Amino acid sequence: MLNLAFWVLFLIILGGLGIFLFSRREERSVVSLAAVFSALGGVFALMGYTFLGAIYLLIYAGAVVVAFLMVAWLVSGRSQGGRSLRWAFVFVFLSLTLELGLILTYSHLTFKKAQAPALKLGSFFLQNYLYVFELTSLLILTAVISSLVLIRREK
Amino acid sequence: MSSFSLFILAALLIAGGIAGFFLRKDLLTMLLSSEVALSGANLLLLVFASQASPTEAQAAVLAILTVAAAEVAVALAALAVVIREKGKATEDIVSEMKG
Numbered sequence: 001m002l003n004l005a006f007w008v009l010f011l012i013i014l015g016g017l018g019i020f021l022f023s024r025r026e027e028r029s030v031v032s033l034a035a036v037f038s039a040l041g042g043v044f045a046l047m048g049y050t051f052l053g054a055i056y057l058l059i060y061a062g063a064v065v066v067a068f069l070m071v072a073w074l075v076s077g078r079s080q081g082g083r084s085l086r087w088a089f090v091f092v093f094l095s096l097t098l099e100l101g102l103i104l105t106y107s108h109l110t111f112k113k114a115q116a117p118a119l120k121l122g123s124f125f126l127q128n129y130l131y132v133f134e135l136t137s138l139l140i141l142t143a144v145i146s147s148l149v150l151i152r153r154e155k
Numbered sequence: 156m157s158s159f160s161l162f163i164l165a166a167l168l169i170a171g172g173i174a175g176f177f178l179r180k181d182l183l184t185m186l187l188s189s190e191v192a193l194s195g196a197n198l199l200l201l202v203f204a205s206q207a208s209p210t211e212a213q214a215a216v217l218a219i220l221t222v223a224a225a226e227v228a229v230a231l232a233a234l235a236v237v238i239r240e241k242g243k244a245t246e247d248i249v250s251e252m253k254g
Contacts, residue, residue, distance in 0.1 A: 003156055006156040006160070010160070010164060013164065013167070013168070017167065017171040017191070020171070020175060020184075020187070021171060021174060021178065026181060029184055029187065030183075030187065033190075033191065036191065036194075037194065040168075040194055040198065043161075043164065043198070044198075044201065046156060047156075047201060047202075047205065048205075048209075049209070049213055051213070052201075052216060055217065055220065056220070059220060060190075060220070063224070064190070064227050067227065067228070067231055068183065068186075068187060068227075068231070071183055071234055071235060071238075072183055074235060074238055075181070075183060117213070120210055121213055121214060121217065124211070124214055125214055125217075129214065129218075132218065136218060136222070139221075139222065139225050140221065140224075142225075143225035143226070143228045143229050144228065146229055147228045147229050147231070148232075150229070150232040150233055150236055151232045151235055151236065
């Protein structure tokens with residue numbers, strides 16, 4: 001069953017990469033990459049890294065791809081894509097939600113408090129790499145401020 | 156799901172990312188290609204470390220992911236500025252920029 005799921009995700013990644021490389025429209029490339037990133041999150045979950053898979057889905061397939069899509073719309077000058085693109089977006093959104101639900105169900109069924117991935121990862125980070133963790137938060141803050149300064153219109 | 160098939164998947168992602176970076180001319184797709192290659196590298200890191208130290212590998216991937224998200228925020232802001240100033244964002248426009 002896990003093998004079958006892996007090969008389905010493999011095919012989704014392959015197809016998404018093909019569309020990404022050969023599509024001429026930026027929006028189509030971005031939407032195909034949403035499928036690639038969400039399938040990759042599924043692969044991480046299948047490898048046993050359920051927390052990382054969920055994070056990949058939420059951050060990459062969710063936040064990063066949406067930010068890219070907004071810039072793609074800015075580049076193309078259209079406020080929204082065509083009908084096929086809208087359906088593709090609905091399909092990607094539904095599959096993403098389904099996949100996140102499957103990952104959460106899987107991790108809930110196999111959950112053991114002592115081995116919870118987020119708990120282990122959090123303790124590991126805070127015990128061994130506290131300064132790196134704090135530096136990363138500083139980096140994110142700097143990135144947010146610098147992007148706001150960059151995008152600001154000068155009067 | 157063997158390690159070999161995961162290696163193949165990671166190699167495909169890295170190759171796809173590099174190909175996209177060199178084949179496409181628009182900056183948005185070039186930036187996306189670098190994200191794809193980075194995802195392949197993350198997968199490779201997890202596959203290599205899954206036997207030795209999975210928690211450390213997860214921590215490293217999480218740190219890489221955070222830095223990549225911060226990089227995307229700055230790069231997209233810069234891209235939006237280029238689009239606002241020049242009307243489009245292609246490789247040629249950026250190579251013309253000075254100062």
